[in-house]
Amino acid sequence: MELYKNTIFGFYREGDSLIHKIDPRIKIILLIVIIIFISFIRTFSGIVFIGLFLLLIIKLSNSSFFYILKGLKPVLPIILLILIFQIIFYIGEPGKILFQWNFIKISVLGIKVSCFMMLKAILIYFISSIFFLTTExxxxxxxxxxxxxxxxxxxxxxxxxxxxxxxxxxxxxxxxxxxxxxxxxxxxxxxxxxxxxxxxxxxxxxxxxxxxxxxxxxxxxxxxxxxxxxxxxxxxxxxxxxxKKLTILDFTSFIFTVLFFSLTFLTIRYFRLL
Amino acid sequence: MIKINDLYFTYYPESENPQKALTAVSLSIKEGEFVSIIGQNGSGKTTLAKHLNAILTPTKGSVLIDGINTRNKENLWDVRKKVGMVFQNPENQIICSTVRSDISFGPENLGINRVEIENRVDKSIELMGLSKYQDYPPHMLSIGLKQKVTIAGVLAMGTKYIIFDEPTSMLDSLGKKEVFEVILNLRKKREVTIIYITHLMEEVLKSDRTIVMSEGKIVLDDSPKKIFSKLKILRSLSLDVPIIPDISSRLNKRGISIPSQIITTQEFVNCLKQL
Incomplete structure (x- = not known):
C-alpha cells in the first residue's frame, strides 16, 4: 500500500485528548462557526487572536504545530502562485504603487490584502486539519x-x-x-x-x-x-x-468557543481593531 | 422450505440473441439442509441462486420461499428477509467503514430496534470470531477476514436461508479453510439452511446433498457419495473428481475392488487395511 501511505486524505491520528472526546456533531458546528468568523475578520489583530486560539486548540488536542504545518507543504506552490497572481492583478484603490508595467501594477495595499487573504486561508487550513486529525x-x-x-x-x-x-x-x-x-x-x-x-x-x-x-x-x-x-x-x-449522547464536555466546549469568539469580536469592535 | 417449480430463465429475452440460462428446473430444499451446487462456468448455478432471493425473477415457472412467491414485487423484502446471500468477492460487499458498522447495515435496513440490532451484531461478531477486529476499517483486514465480515453481516439479519455463491474462490488457501470451517460451524450451531455453490470438490463432500448443473439443467441431484460414484457423468461434464473416488476407480480397473461409496480419506484407508 505505498500509495495509500502517501495520501493525507482523512489523516486521523488516534488520541485521547479533550478535542478527540468532543462529540463530532459539536465539532462540525464549531468548525463552521470558526470558519465563518475567520472569513469576517479584517485586521491583523483579529488574525493574532485566532492564531492564539488555534495554538490553544493544538495544545489541547495533543497534536504538533509543526506536524500540521508539514501537511501544508504539498499545496504550498499553489498558495504562492495564487498569492503572486493576487498581488499582480489586485484591483481596488491603488494607493502607493511600487512597480508598474503595462497592466501589471504592484501596490502596497495589494500586497497587504493578498498576504492577509493567504493568512486567513492558512488559518482555515489549520482549523480543519485539527478537526480531521481528531475526528475519525x-x-x-x-x-x-x-x-x-x-x-x-x-x-x-x-x-x-x-x-x-x-x-x-x-x-x-x-x-x-x-x-x-x-x-x-x-x-x-x-x-x-x-x-x-x-x-x-x-x-x-x-x-x-x-x-x-x-x-x-x-x-x-x-x-x-x-x-x-x-x-x-x-x-x-x-x-x-x-x-452517542452529548456529554458535559460537549456543552462546555461549545459554550467556551462561542463565548471566546463573541468576546473577541466585541473586544475588537470596542477598540476599533476590526 | 424452498420450492422451485419448472423454472425457466432467459437473459435479454427481447433482444436478437436471447440467452437461455435455466431450463425446466424443479427442486425443493428442506429447512436445515446443506445443499451444494456444482457445475461448469455458465451452467446456471449463479442464475439459479439469484432467483432464490429475488434478484432475478423467473421468465416462466415459480420460486416459492416458505410459500411466498418471488415474482410478486410486493413480496421482495419478505423474501430477502428470509434469504441472505454471500457473494464471491468480499471487497465489493462491504459497505461501511468499520467492521461493526458494516455488520449492522443489514439489521438497520430491517428497521428493528436499536437494542436488538446491537445484540444481533454482538452475536454474529462472536460467532465469526471477529471480536478483535470490530473497529477495524475493512481495508486493514485479510481477504479471508473480509469474507467473514460479509457472512456476519448476513447472519445479523437473522435470515433462515443463506446462499453462498463461491465464497472461497477468491481466497488464499488459509482463508479458504477458515471461511469454510466457519460455514460448517454454522451448520452445526444454528438452524440455518445453506445453499452452497462451489468448484471445490472437498467442500462438496461435506454437504448433505449435491446438485450438479449443466447448460441450465439439473443433471444429478443426490447425496455426494452417490454423485461421486458416477464418475463417468462427472467427467463428461468436465467436472473435477475428488481424489479418493478417482484413485478407487483406477484401482477397480486394475482388479482391486473398492466400493464406489468410499469418498473420504479415512474410509479409503480403512478399506485398504481390510484388503
Whole structure:
C-alpha cells in the first residue's frame, strides 16, 4: 500500500485528548462557526487572536504545530502562485504603487490584502486539519448524517447523500489499491510512468484511468446487488444504531468557543481593531 | 422450505440473441439442509441462486420461499428477509467503514430496534470470531477476514436461508479453510439452511446433498457419495473428481475392488487395511 501511505486524505491520528472526546456533531458546528468568523475578520489583530486560539486548540488536542504545518507543504506552490497572481492583478484603490508595467501594477495595499487573504486561508487550513486529525472519518460521516437528518422533513435526501459519502470514503483505499495494481501491471509490461515532463506523465496516467473506471463500475454493480440483498431500500424505515449522547464536555466546549469568539469580536469592535 | 417449480430463465429475452440460462428446473430444499451446487462456468448455478432471493425473477415457472412467491414485487423484502446471500468477492460487499458498522447495515435496513440490532451484531461478531477486529476499517483486514465480515453481516439479519455463491474462490488457501470451517460451524450451531455453490470438490463432500448443473439443467441431484460414484457423468461434464473416488476407480480397473461409496480419506484407508 505505498500509495495509500502517501495520501493525507482523512489523516486521523488516534488520541485521547479533550478535542478527540468532543462529540463530532459539536465539532462540525464549531468548525463552521470558526470558519465563518475567520472569513469576517479584517485586521491583523483579529488574525493574532485566532492564531492564539488555534495554538490553544493544538495544545489541547495533543497534536504538533509543526506536524500540521508539514501537511501544508504539498499545496504550498499553489498558495504562492495564487498569492503572486493576487498581488499582480489586485484591483481596488491603488494607493502607493511600487512597480508598474503595462497592466501589471504592484501596490502596497495589494500586497497587504493578498498576504492577509493567504493568512486567513492558512488559518482555515489549520482549523480543519485539527478537526480531521481528531475526528475519525466514520464518526464524521455519522455526525453529518445526524446533523442533516432533520432536513428529511422538507424532502431533502439527507440519508442518501450521506450514504454516498460513506461508500465513497469506504472505497478510497480499495480504488487506490486497484490503481497501484494497474500501475504495477503496466510497469511490468515496460511502461515508464515516472519519466517525462508533466504533460507526458499525465497522458501516460490517463491510460490507467479507463481500466480503473471500468473496475469501479463493476464494483458498483456488485455493491448494488449486495446492498439490495441485505434489504437496503433507502433511508425510509431504517433504524440507526444506538446514538452517542452529548456529554458535559460537549456543552462546555461549545459554550467556551462561542463565548471566546463573541468576546473577541466585541473586544475588537470596542477598540476599533476590526 | 424452498420450492422451485419448472423454472425457466432467459437473459435479454427481447433482444436478437436471447440467452437461455435455466431450463425446466424443479427442486425443493428442506429447512436445515446443506445443499451444494456444482457445475461448469455458465451452467446456471449463479442464475439459479439469484432467483432464490429475488434478484432475478423467473421468465416462466415459480420460486416459492416458505410459500411466498418471488415474482410478486410486493413480496421482495419478505423474501430477502428470509434469504441472505454471500457473494464471491468480499471487497465489493462491504459497505461501511468499520467492521461493526458494516455488520449492522443489514439489521438497520430491517428497521428493528436499536437494542436488538446491537445484540444481533454482538452475536454474529462472536460467532465469526471477529471480536478483535470490530473497529477495524475493512481495508486493514485479510481477504479471508473480509469474507467473514460479509457472512456476519448476513447472519445479523437473522435470515433462515443463506446462499453462498463461491465464497472461497477468491481466497488464499488459509482463508479458504477458515471461511469454510466457519460455514460448517454454522451448520452445526444454528438452524440455518445453506445453499452452497462451489468448484471445490472437498467442500462438496461435506454437504448433505449435491446438485450438479449443466447448460441450465439439473443433471444429478443426490447425496455426494452417490454423485461421486458416477464418475463417468462427472467427467463428461468436465467436472473435477475428488481424489479418493478417482484413485478407487483406477484401482477397480486394475482388479482391486473398492466400493464406489468410499469418498473420504479415512474410509479409503480403512478399506485398504481390510484388503
Amino acid at each position: 472519518m466514520i464518526s464524521f460521516t455519522d455526525a453529518m448524517e445526524r446533523l442533516i437528518l432533520p432536513l428529511q422533513k422538507i424532502k431533502f435526501p439527507s440519508h442518501e447523500i450521506v450514504m454516498v459519502g460513506v461508500i465513497a470514503f469506504r472505497f478510497v483505499p480499495t480504488l487506490v489499491e486497484e490503481l497501484e495494481r494497474l500501475m504495477k501491471a503496466q510497469i511490468a509490461r515496460g511502461a515508464d510512468l515516472d519519466r517525462g515532463n508533466l504533460i507526458v506523465r499525465t497522458i501516460k496516467l490517463s491510460g490507467l484511468l479507463i481500466p480503473l473506471f471500468i473496475s469501479a463500475y463493476q464494483r458498483a454493480e456488485d455493491l448494488v446487488l449486495a446492498m439490495e440483498s441485505r434489504c437496503y431500500r433507502g433511508g425510509e424505515g431504517r433504524t440507526r444504531r444506538i446514538a
